[in-house]
Every structure is written in C-alpha cells, then in structure tokens.
Amino acid sequence: MNGLQTANAPSSKIVVPHFIAGGISFLVVALLLALSTPELVGTYYDNKLIAITHIAILGWASMMVFGALYQLIPVVYETSLYSEKLGQVTFWLFAISILALSYSFWVASFTNLLIYSSILMFFSLLLFIINLHLTYRKTKKPNIQSKFINTGIYWLAATELLGTLIALNFKYNFLTDIHLHYLKIHAHLGLVGWFLLLIIGAASILIPMFMISHKLNEKKLSYAYYFINIGLLALSLDWLFLQSKIGVYIYWLIIGVGILFFLSYVKDAYTGRLRRKLDVGLKYTVISVIVLIVPLITALYLLLTNDTTPFISRLGTFYGFSIIFGVISMLIFGQTYKTLPFIIWLDRYQNYVGKYKTPLPRELYSEKLADYQYYGYLIAVFLLSIGILIKQSIILQTGSILLIIVALLNFINILLMVLHKTKVEELPKYK
Amino acid sequence: MGLLNTTPKKTTEEITEVEIDIIENILSHVMDPEIEIDIVNLGLIYELDYDGKKTVDVEMTLSTPACPLSDAIVASVKESIKQKYEDFKVNVKLVFEPQWHAGMITEAGKLMLGM
Numbered sequence A: 001m002n003g004l005q006t007a008n009a010p011s012s013k014i015v016v017p018h019f020i021a022g023g024i025s026f027l028v029v030a031l032l033l034a035l036s037t038p039e040l041v042g043t044y045y046d047n048k049l050i051a052i053t054h055i056a057i058l059g060w061a062s063m064m065v066f067g068a069l070y071q072l073i074p075v076v077y078e079t080s081l082y083s084e085k086l087g088q089v090t091f092w093l094f095a096i097s098i099l100a101l102s103y104s105f106w107v108a109s110f111t112n113l114l115i116y117s118s119i120l121m122f123f124s125l126l127l128f129i130i131n132l133h134l135t136y137r138k139t140k141k142p143n144i145q146s147k148f149i150n151t152g153i154y155w156l157a158a159t160e161l162l163g164t165l166i167a168l169n170f171k172y173n174f175l176t177d178i179h180l181h182y183l184k185i186h187a188h189l190g191l192v193g194w195f196l197l198l199i200i201g202a203a204s205i206l207i208p209m210f211m212i213s214h215k216l217n218e219k220k221l222s223y224a225y226y227f228i229n230i231g232l233l234a235l236s237l238d239w240l241f242l243q244s245k246i247g248v249y250i251y252w253l254i255i256g257v258g259i260l261f262f263l264s265y266v267k268d269a270y271t272g273r274l275r276r277k278l279d280v281g282l283k284y285t286v287i288s289v290i291v292l293i294v295p296l297i298t299a300l301y302l303l304l305t306n307d308t309t310p311f312i313s314r315l316g317t318f319y320g321f322s323i324i325f326g327v328i329s330m331l332i333f334g335q336t337y338k339t340l341p342f343i344i345w346l347d348r349y350q351n352y353v354g355k356y357k358t359p360l361p362r363e364l365y366s367e368k369l370a371d372y373q374y375y376g377y378l379i380a381v382f383l384l385s386i387g388i389l390i391k392q393s394i395i396l397q398t399g400s401i402l403l404i405i406v407a408l409l410n411f412i413n414i415l416l417m418v419l420h421k422t423k424v425e426e427l428p429k430y431k
Numbered sequence B: 001m002g003l004l005n006t007t008p009k010k011t012t013e014e015i016t017e018v019e020i021d022i023i024e025n026i027l028s029h030v031m032d033p034e035i036e037i038d039i040v041n042l043g044l045i046y047e048l049d050y051d052g053k054k055t056v057d058v059e060m061t062l063s064t065p066a067c068p069l070s071d072a073i074v075a076s077v078k079e080s081i082k083q084k085y086e087d088f089k090v091n092v093k094l095v096f097e098p099q100w101h102a103g104m105i106t107e108a109g110k111l112m113l114g115m
Helices: A012-035 A047-077 A084-106 A113-138 A144-172 A179-211 A219-242 A247-271 A280-291 A293-304 A310-349 A367-390 A393-418 B012-027 B070-084 B107-113
Strands: B045-050 B055-060 B089-094
Touching: A012 A047, A012 A084, A012 A310, A012 A393, A047 A084, A047 A113, A047 A144, A047 A179, A047 A310, A084 A113, A113 A144, A144 A179, A144 A219, A179 A219, A179 A247, A179 A280, A179 A310, A219 A247, A247 A280, A247 A293, A280 A293, A280 A310, A280 A367, A293 A310, A310 A367, A310 A393, A367 A393, B012 B045, B012 B070, B055 B070, B070 B089
Parallel strands: B055 B089
Antiparallel strands: B045 B055
C-alpha cells in the first residue's frame, strides 16, 4: 500500500448524509421495536417484524456501511471511488426505496406497493454495486480485504435479485416453493454473503490498524474467504434446487470453519496488539466478533431440531436478532466511533494541521455519552434476547425503551460530530 | 553589548546540529491523531537531515501503510517546521521499508501506550 490514500478520499458530502440517515433509521427501528414487542415473540415472518428488519438492515446497517465504505475504499482498494456523483444519486434513490419498501411491509401491501418499491430498491442497489465494482476494477493490486468486500457486493446483488423476485411473486406467483423457503435463502444471502463478508473485509483492515497489530497471518483470511464463500454457495444452490437433508450440516460446518479462521485472525491481532487500552469503538468491535459464535450455535440447534414449537419460532427470531443487533449493529457502533470522527476531523482540520493546535478526532464527540451508549446497548441487547427467548413482555419493553435511549445517545453524538465547528489555537512558539 | 560577548563562534556543523535538535523538538509536537502519541516517540522518523542551506529532508514511516491520515501527518510535519523556518524547504519521504514495529517506539512512547 502506498500510504497516500487521503488524496483519494471522497468528499464528506457523500459520506456524512449516510451517517445521518443511518442514525435516524436506528432511532426509528428502536421506536418501532418498542411498539411491536408482541410481534417479537410471535412468528419471525410477521409483516411488522419484516418491516423493522428491512429498516434495520437497509436504513441503518447498509446506510452506515455504504457511508463507511465510500471512505474506506481508497484505503482498501488504493484508488478513488469510481463516481461520487453516482454515489450521491444512489443515496437519495436508496433512501426513498427504504421508506417505500418498509412502509409496504408495515401496511402489508404485498401485491401493490411492495412490487414498485422492490424494483426501485433493486435499481438503487444496482447503482451502488456498479459504482463499487468499477472502483474495484481500477485497483492495481487486489488484496484479500478488497476481495472480501467485492465478493460481498456480488452477494448483495444476489440477495436483492431474490428479494425482488419474492416481491414480484406475491402478485404473479411464478415461484415453485412457498415464500418462507425463499425468504430463508434471501436472508442468508444478505446476512452471510453481504454482511459477513463485508464485516470480515473491513474489520481485517481496521482492527489491526486501530489495535496496532503487525505481522498477522493473512492466510487465515484467505481460508476464511474460501470456506465461507464455498459453504454459502453450496447452501444456496442446495436450498434452491436440491433441498437435501444432510447437505445443510456440511455447509454449516464449512461456513463455521471459515468464521473460526477469521476469529483466529482477530485473536492474533488482539493478543499481539501494541495498544493495550481499548477505547469504546474497539470494545464494541471485539464484542461483535465474539458474538459471531452465538448465531453459529443457534443455527446448528435450529438445524438439528425437528420441533415446530413456539419456542423454536422464537429461537428463529433470536437467530436473526443476534446477527443484526449482536454482530452487525455492534460492529457498526464501534466503527462509527473509529471512522466518523476522522472523516469530520480531516474535513475540518486538514488545512490547519501543523499551523495551529487542532483538537484530536476523539474530542469531536462526547466520550461520556459514548460510554453510556455502550453499556446501555449491551444491557438492551441482553434484555431483548432474554425477552424473546422466554417470552417475557416486561423484559422486552424495558429492553426496547433502553434501546430508544441508546439510539438517542448515538444520534446526539453523530450530530455533535457532523455539526462540529472548526476550533483552532495558536501553536507554542519554538525558540 | 556586542563587545562583551565572549562566546566563541559556532562552526557550520555545530549550527546544523543545533538546528536539527530544534527541528526534532518541533516534530515531537506533531501527533499521530489516532494513536495520540507524537511521531518522534512513536519512532516514525527514520532520518532527519538539514543541509545548512534551508533544506530539511525527513524520511519517515507510518504505523500502518493503510493509514487514512497519512497526508494530514505529512502536512503537519511540513507546516510545523515552516512555522519556525518560514523560508525553509521541507522534503518528506514516506517509506515502508523497514516496516515500522514496536521496537522503534521510545521508552517514553511505550509508557504513553501503556506497554
């Protein structure tokens, strides 16, 4: 890597709106979850839960990831984004699609609004995929991290294609199996193919960089890449065309081994780190990586059981919840505190460095609020998990209220950063 | 006053050494904004040369080649030297061989990192 990526960095105009929209979406998710605690202990395919899931996955997680990716691309791909203009158009189209899609799920307009909003979503994601793919083609030396991210983008295309087909099928009824079958494939393509690959690609750059860990064995990442992709490809094809009984265990094992290789890589970075004290961003990150084990074990339990009890249905909800809130959101919170302050800092202070005394990036947000948010989030996720598993509404309500407070703290800190006004002091005089 | 000044005149080499000490002191105020330790104690400065004719050459590295703040750190090195020596030319060369490692951190830097 040439170490001169700032020249390729995108304008903050393309990055910052994603973080604001993401912060608002998380707040909306928390509010809607509080209104939907009865649905949380019902069936996981309830239309309101699907609406919340899509706001969480697209409005919150993908929005934040898109923003962070636009910033991270110059670092990982060592080239500038193919088109910033296309990125701006994508942002607005994507935001409108999320509103339309979530609303159509919320009001259960499966045969009307859902069709149009899915097609709109398909095109907005297609623009994003094209922009990133063309950027990837500009890169001279693809590395394992850029491979993870680029392959994740192909899985996003597959996820979105299947999602649109499911939506169209509500009206035109051309698919051979029931919707739930395709919904399961759609969810796994998105969560494992898009998010997991993306998380590994981004985290394997950011974790060693922020922890200051050197000489890590990148072969472990290569093994993780091949195991997870082969496992997921086999799983999807089997689910689509064979539906074999035994195959899923083998694919679970292959994907699981891939995840373990990644965990081992992170463990090496953690134990060999020079920076002993972890800040709030790194604490979130470490926990999100450890929590990866939870959905892996839950998936195995769900595969092994033949029960169709209400508990198993709730375990299905918990499985999705643990991935979205335990892994993905945990990592996004962590990386928001590791990327957004630097994005804003570079934007406000890069012309002042060396000439004036500038604040540090971490001084752009309230560390106290970030700490409250961190502990509040851990408790909220724990309470909501227990509430789902044992079907206890008072625990669910407490957890969801706490989640609203967490979302507010998160949004306040995002605002503190994006509204930060440049403040400089004179440098000490050297004699 | 001038007549009472008995300090012997410094040679060009001595002046250069003094300037380098001052420049190193200036660089010890340039922070890595992420690690929050100055670049001298982090061991990022590999070579520092002053030719005695207003040109400073700095050969330095970064804690990671992927550092997104590299331009800001390089600009900070140049600008902070120019704050004292307005008409100096400052050349900064970023190198990644040898790769930076923990052994390059000074004792004071290790204390700051909690190592």
